[in-house]
Amino acid sequence: MKNMAQEFSGIIAKNHWNKKYQELTQQALQDPDVQKFIRQHQSQITTTILNNNLDAIYEFVQAKNHKNNFASEYDPFLRLVNQSIQVVYRPNPKLSAQKQQIALEHKFMTLNMASDIRQANLDDYAQGALGRQESYAAALNFVLKYSQNPQQFIPGLYLCGKLGVGKTYLLAAIARELVEHKVTVLLMHFPTFAVQMKNAIQNNSVLSQINQIKAVPILMLDDIGADSLSSWIRDEVLGVILQYRLQEKLPTFFSSNFSMAELQKHLTVNQRGDEETLKAARIMERIRFLSQEIIVSGPNRRFK
Known part of the structure; x- marks a missing residue:
């Protein structure tokens, strides 16, 4: 059986790897950042130290040029420790900020909302x-x-008040503040969602869509009461969501043009004109448990 060390040496000699390696390391030594590092430590770095640490210098240049996938997310730096040149990696600030932004967007979920709603903030409000x-x-x-x-x-x-006073904006601003604390939030336009639920009957996906929504840590239902809900949407969709959140004690936000008292009247009369007082009261009991009524007033800022 061949000696593995001898065989490997033969491969190196055949392919002239030593010469190629020398060429690459010499190129690395000419890198401007390497030259700067050497000048900064010229009183400490000797020829021997350089020769013994060519691999670190080569690694630094390769990483700096993003020729390795790991280093593409980090900025490499050279440092001198006990006559040894080492490469250290620090997170790239730009990529770190991008990752943080992506993570926040994943936590700030929206459904049927304007695309710029994530830009809202409490200071502007x-x-x-x-x-x-x-x-x-x-x-x-x-x-x-x-x-x-x-x-x-x-x-x-x-949040209740007239059109354009900033109810939806405030919901979005609260959501953004919460995701900064790594809290997952879903802000959704409820009237549009109600229409989608009616369409979901056809493909039998109503329950799965409700299950995806009802358990989110912070749920925000925008514009509730903006349309005339059917008894089915009120009881089998909204009622199911609110009942789960009541049982699990999950904070829930609402915005509406109606006060709570007005919303109860609105929910009492179904699309056929029949009064369903008890069912409306059941919904409102859950809304009152899950949220605190706040009146938002002021001028209509939507057209300013």
Whole structure:
């Protein structure tokens, strides 16, 4: 049997790897950042140290040029430790910021909402807004309490007020603040979702879609009461979602043009004109448990 060491030496000699390696390391030594490092440590780095650490210098240049997948996410740096040149890696700030943004977007889920809704923030909501003090304070209070103890049940907010006063914007601003604390939030336009649920009957996906929504840590139902809900949507969709969240004590947010009292009247009369007082009261009982009513007032800012 051949000696493995001799065989490997033969392969190296045949392919002139030593010469090629020398060429590559010499090129690495001419790299501007390597030259700068050597100048900074010229009183400490000897020819012997350089010769003994050519592999580290070569690794640094290769990593800097992103020729290796791992290094593409990190910035390499050279350092001198006990007469040894080492390569250290630090996270690339740009890529780290991009990853953080992607992670936040995954936690800030939206359904049938405007594409720019994730840009909302509480500071912009509060600035120069007459009639928003109470809602702004309530939003800050929720974010503070929930971020400190997410295991404790804290009712969400039921934001009611006229068109254009910023109810949806405030929901989105709260959501953005929460995802900064690594909380998963789903903000959805409920009237559009109700229409989708009717269509979901055809492919038998109603239950699976409800199950995906009902258990999210923070659920925000925008524009509830904006249309006339059928008894089926009210009881078998909205009712099922709210019942689960009540049982699991999961904070839920709402926005509506109706106050809670007005929403109860709205939910009482079904699309056929029949009054279903008890069923509407059951829905409202859950909404009142899951959220705190806050009136949002002020001018219509939608057309400014």
